[in-house]
Every structure is written in structure tokens, then in C-alpha cells.
Amino acid sequence: MTSIARWHREEWMWTIRNAIAALAALVLASILSGAQVFREAALGSGGFNAGEAVRLLGFAIALTLIWTSAWRAAAQILASDPVSRLLHEGLPPFATLLILPGVNGLIHPFLSEKAVTIVSWMFVLLLLATAVWLGVVLHDNAEALVLGAVAIKRRISDAAERRTHACQKCGASNSPAAKFCTSCGTLLAQPSGRNDRVTTASDKDRSSKEMRRSA
Numbered sequence: 001m002t003s004i005a006r007w008h009r010e011e012w013m014w015t016i017r018n019a020i021a022a023l024a025a026l027v028l029a030s031i032l033s034g035a036q037v038f039r040e041a042a043l044g045s046g047g048f049n050a051g052e053a054v055r056l057l058g059f060a061i062a063l064t065l066i067w068t069s070a071w072r073a074a075a076q077i078l079a080s081d082p083v084s085r086l087l088h089e090g091l092p093p094f095a096t097l098l099i100l101p102g103v104n105g106l107i108h109p110f111l112s113e114k115a116v117t118i119v120s121w122m123f124v125l126l127l128l129a130t131a132v133w134l135g136v137v138l139h140d141n142a143e144a145l146v147l148g149a150v151a152i153k154r155r156i157s158d159a160a161e162r163r164t165h166a167c168q169k170c171g172a173s174n175s176p177a178a179k180f181c182t183s184c185g186t187l188l189a190q191p192s193g194r195n196d197r198v199t200t201a202s203d204k205d206r207s208s209k210e211m212r213r214s215a
């Protein structure tokens with residue numbers, strides 16, 4: 001069991017490395033772009049400087065890392081069940097939809113006024129196409145969404161039932177089917193309607209004892 005957990009951790013270790021690298025790129029870029037020496041190192045005459053260049057580079061690296069991570073994760077997740085299939089097919093369009101506005105913002109400073117309109121329309125079409133792509137994936141994987149919703153609902157109701165099925169003596173939560181506390185062994189009170197027979201039996205027992213006592 002622990003070896004399986006370790007195997008999974010190693011298999012997904014790159015996601016942590018990528019996340020750290022993306023974060024480092026963003027943090028370093030914002031620190032360096034604010035440094036005076038970078039801002040004073042002008043590049044060309046348009047007010048562009050080394051600070052701006054470093055900032056754009058950092059954001060470009062972070063966006064690339066996020067996007068490639070999503071594709072790699074999608075490739076790594078095998079579509080063996082409905083939820084895995086949803087992730088396998090849905091991660092690439094979802095990540096693309098997330099990073100496209102960022103890419104647009106990155107190239108914006110380099111565009112002439114005329115080019116801005118053309119490029120903006122290009123991005124509008126790209127975003128619409130990606131939204132349609134994601135919509136098709138969600139439509140095809142509606143089963144997974146329903147399964148996911150049902151699983152979440154079941155987990156919530158299970159947790160609620162577990163809480164109500166707590167041991168009166170030690171407070172430990174027990175599975176709804178448990179008759180005795182797994183922690184201290186106390187007989188658990190059964191939820192109403194589940195074993196009326198036990199209640200009637202003990203009632204009968206008590207009434208017979210009372211009868212004997214009075215006799």
C-alpha cells in the first residue's frame with residue numbers, strides 16, 4: 001500500500017516541480033523588473049527597458065509551464081473511468097482557456113495600433129473555439145459530471161451519518177452499519193427505523209422482568 005502511494009507520488013512529482021518553477025519565474029520576474037538597474041537599461045526608444053523584458057519573460061515562462069503541465073497531466077491520466085476520461089480530455093481546453101488572455105496581454109505591448117485590432121479578433125476567435133472545444137468535452141463526459149456530483153453528495157451524507165452515529169461513551173465516529181463502537185466496544189444506539197426489533201425485544205424483556213417483580 002505504501003509502495004503504491006510512493007509510486008504515485010513519484011509519478012506526479014513533476015507537477016510540484018513545475019508549479020514551483022512557474023511560481024519562481026513569476027516572483028523573480030516581478031522582483032527584477034522593479035529593480036532600478038533593470039528599469040534604467042533602456043531597450044530601444046519606445047520606453048521599453050530590461051525590467052519590462054524580464055517581466056514579460058517571467059510571465060511567458062510561467063504560462064508555458066502551466067500549459068505544458070496541463071497537457072502532460074492529461075496524457076498521464078488514463079481514461080479508464082468516466083472521471084479520468086473527463087480530466088484526460090478536459091484539461092487541455094481548460095488550460096488553454098485560462099492562459100489565452102495572459103498570452104494576449106504579453107504580446108500586447110509589441111503591437112502597433114492597427115495590429116491590436118487584428119490580434120484581438122484572432123484571440124476572440126481562439127477563445128471561442130476553445131470554449132466550444134471545452135463545451136464538447138463536457139457534453140461528451142456528462143456522465144462523469146453526474147457521477148462526480150453523486151459521489152460528492154454521497155460523501156457529504158455519509159459524513160453527516162457518521163457524525164450522527166457517534167459513540168455516546170467515547171465520541172468516536174462509527175460506520176452507519178456498526179453495532180458496536182470500533183474504539184471502545186460500547187453497544188451503539190441504532191438509527192431510528194433500522195432495528196425496531198431490538199427495541200421491542202428489550203421492551204418485552206423489561207416488561208417481563210417488571211411482571212416477575214410485581215408477582
Ligand SMILES: [Zn+2]
Nearest residue numbers: 167170181184
Ligand atoms: Zn466508543
